[in-house]
Amino acid sequence: MKEPKLSLHYDIDGTDFLAAGSASSDTKRILKQSGIDARVIRNVAIAMYEGEINTVIHAGGGTADVNIYDDCIEIILTDHGPGIENVEQAMQEGFSTAPENVRALGFGAGMGLPNMKKYTDEMTVESEIGTGTVVTMKVNL
Amino acid sequence: MTEGIQHSVTLNTEKCKGCINCMKRCPTEAIRIRNGKAHIIEERCIDCGECIRICQNHAKKAVFDGFEQLSNYRYTIALPAPSLYGQFNHLEDIDLVLTGLKRIGFDDVFEVSRSAEVISDLTRKIFQREQLTRPCISSACPAIEKLIAVRFPNLCDNLLPILAPVEIAAKKARAAAIKQTGLKPEEIGIFFVSPCPAKVTSAKHPFGHTERLIDGVLSCSDVYLRLLNVMKDITVPEQLAASGLVGISWSFAGGESAALLKDKYLAADGIENAIKVLEEIEDDKLNHLDFVELSACPGGCVGGVLNVENPFVARARIQALRKFLPVSLNHFDPRNEDYSQYCWTTPVEYLPAFRLDEDTGKALEKLNMIEKITHTLPGLDCGLCGAPSCRAYAEDIVNGRITEERCVRQRDQNSPPTTR
Numbered sequence: 001m002k003e004p005k006l007s008l009h010y011d012i013d014g015t016d017f018l019a020a021g022s023a024s025s026d027t028k029r030i031l032k033q034s035g036i037d038a039r040v041i042r043n044v045a046i047a048m049y050e051g052e053i054n055t056v057i058h059a060g061g062g063t064a065d066v067n068i069y070d071d072c073i074e075i076i077l078t079d080h081g082p083g084i085e086n087v088e089q090a091m092q093e094g095f096s097t098a099p100e101n102v103r104a105l106g107f108g109a110g111m112g113l114p115n116m117k118k119y120t121d122e123m124t125v126e127s128e129i130g131t132g133t134v135v136t137m138k139v140n141l
Numbered sequence: 142m143t144e145g146i147q148h149s150v151t152l153n154t155e156k157c158k159g160c161i162n163c164m165k166r167c168p169t170e171a172i173r174i175r176n177g178k179a180h181i182i183e184e185r186c187i188d189c190g191e192c193i194r195i196c197q198n199h200a201k202k203a204v205f206d207g208f209e210q211l212s213n214y215r216y217t218i219a220l221p222a223p224s225l226y227g228q229f230n231h232l233e234d235i236d237l238v239l240t241g242l243k244r245i246g247f248d249d250v251f252e253v254s255r256s257a258e259v260i261s262d263l264t265r266k267i268f269q270r271e272q273l274t275r276p277c278i279s280s281a282c283p284a285i286e287k288l289i290a291v292r293f294p295n296l297c298d299n300l301l302p303i304l305a306p307v308e309i310a311a312k313k314a315r316a317a318a319i320k321q322t323g324l325k326p327e328e329i330g331i332f333f334v335s336p337c338p339a340k341v342t343s344a345k346h347p348f349g350h351t352e353r354l355i356d357g358v359l360s361c362s363d364v365y366l367r368l369l370n371v372m373k374d375i376t377v378p379e380q381l382a383a384s385g386l387v388g389i390s391w392s393f394a395g396g397e398s399a400a401l402l403k404d405k406y407l408a409a410d411g412i413e414n415a416i417k418v419l420e421e422i423e424d425d426k427l428n429h430l431d432f433v434e435l436s437a438c439p440g441g442c443v444g445g446v447l448n449v450e451n452p453f454v455a456r457a458r459i460q461a462l463r464k465f466l467p468v469s470l471n472h473f474d475p476r477n478e479d480y481s482q483y484c485w486t487t488p489v490e491y492l493p494a495f496r497l498d499e500d501t502g503k504a505l506e507k508l509n510m511i512e513k514i515t516h517t518l519p520g521l522d523c524g525l526c527g528a529p530s531c532r533a534y535a536e537d538i539v540n541g542r543i544t545e546e547r548c549v550r551q552r553d554q555n556s557p558p559t560t561r
Contacts (some may be wrong), residue, residue: 005505025420032510034504035496038294042514046424068505 004067013050014061023064026072044139047119050112051077051135073139080132082138087125132137146346149203149338150188152179156200156273160309161524163201165191168412169291174527184494184511186341187287189412189437190446203338203447206357214330216322218314220248220307223254223392224336225460227455228365235462236378244371248511251314251382254388257306258471261387261400263483264301266473274298276422276430279397281305283343283439285415286489294491302349304484307333309483311354332357334364337438338446349485360447385470386463393456394441406432411439511535519550
């Protein structure tokens with residue numbers, strides 16, 4: 001793949017739940033200055049937000065990388081958390097392993113991964129138990 | 142594009158001390174300090190008035206029309222915003238204010254709250270009939286409309302495509318005056334008494350249509366002082382008031398929403414709060430709501446910077462005035478009225494004031510440079526360079542707005558330590 005035109009990197013702090021979502025909102029703000037179609041930006045922001053929240057809830061944080069190419073925007077979320085036991089099951093709407101305290105805040109409805117798939121054109125989940133998870137999403141331009 | 146827009150918010154260079162207060166407060170990063178004076182980036186300004194509110198030197202001001210303009214017309218009509226009523230202490234009767242307006246030089250008055258009631262009724266009927274993009278965002282605050290146009294292009298379609306209360310009031314008042322006086326439309330002067338600079342600007346550069354409906358916009362504080370002089374002498378006011386409590390409640394945050402008689406609404410006031418809500422709507426997080434009312438000013442229109450009274454006091458006074466008013470006196474009559482006369486004729490379009498370049502490839506290159514420069518900066522957002530944040534400074538370098546190094550911290554670090 002060619003060199004990205006722009007790359008953004010974020011460390012997602014797993015200890016500060018209230019700060020979750022700041023990487024995706026920063027990405028949205030920056031992309032808005034590029035002239036990229038507003039709907040594409042919205043989809044990137046929503047998918048990335050869901051992923052960011054997942055990283056905080058399940059993996060104690062991680063990193064987010066956004067690469068903007070000529071034909072697509074790629075979002076890579078990497079964590080070193082517990083890993084996903086059954087990716088297929090995790091992709092189902094309503095399936096969630098989020099703890100009760102997180103659900104009390106309105107998260108953990110089991111819509112994170114399904115929404116990420118819905119708002120992107122391509123999505124792969126590579127996960128290994130005990131090692132971590134890498135979610136790669138692409139939104140076409 | 143926004144070129145050629147005459148903004149109401151302007152700077153009095155003589156009074157400006159070049160402090161960074163307005164620059165730091167501006168919600169659209171539209172202010173820079175250059176050569177010791179504030180400078181407004183016109184295409185980014187949404188006329189919200191935040192800089193006027195914060196400026197202690199009274200260097201930021203709103204430009205509005207003067208009373209002498211009344212003499213340009215054979216017949217003049219004042220359109221008072223309902224927030225005006227909240228400015229007077231111990232006001233018991235709205236008719237005192239309306240009669241006062243006639244005494245200070247207007248031939249007639251037409252309350253904006255009358256049209257607000259029509260819009261409330263119309264919106265309720267639209268909700269029953271049509272599928273609007275949800276949540277529907279109120280189009281009553283022009284600073285919010287402008288904010289959406291420059292920062293939230295996805296949400297232009299969510300705006301309620303109905304004229305603002307003052308615009309409908311202007312149409313109705315002019316039509317009635319033509320009928321009554323037999324004068325030509327251009328011989329009638331329609332003057333809005335405005336609580337804020339955003340409404341001054343939008344009278345000249347309207348949203349959703351291109352017609353010039355309002356001939357002049359006066360400031361609430363200006364009118365207030367003149368009214369005080371004459372109102373004390375009014376013993377028996379004329380019976381002019383023709384709106385109910387729904388209409389005058391539009392003057393404070395939540396008033397428009399409450400009139401919809403629906404539960405699924407959100408009303409937020411203050412520009413920063415409004416921005417947070419818009420971000421959430423953009424991210425599809427508020428799809429369960431029917432209606433969102435956003436006011437740029439704290440407390441709603443009573444918080445406009447052209448008012449004289451504290452917004453909370455003004456609201457309390459208007460609440461007290463509501464007590465003896467009927468619920469609503471103005472309605473939309475679908476059998477005898479043409480619905481389209483209230484509708485927008487042109488859509489609100491995206492004004493890309495923040496786009497770095499017309500060409501996306503070049504814009505991305507610039508963003509790349511901005512990212513790199515931002516990482517070399519101290520991240521203090523001190524504002525001493527004349528930009529509101531380190532990132533905005535980087536943006537200004539890349540955009541060629543500044544050429545020399547201005548970062549105080551970098552300069553300190555690069556210069557050799559001095560011996561004491």
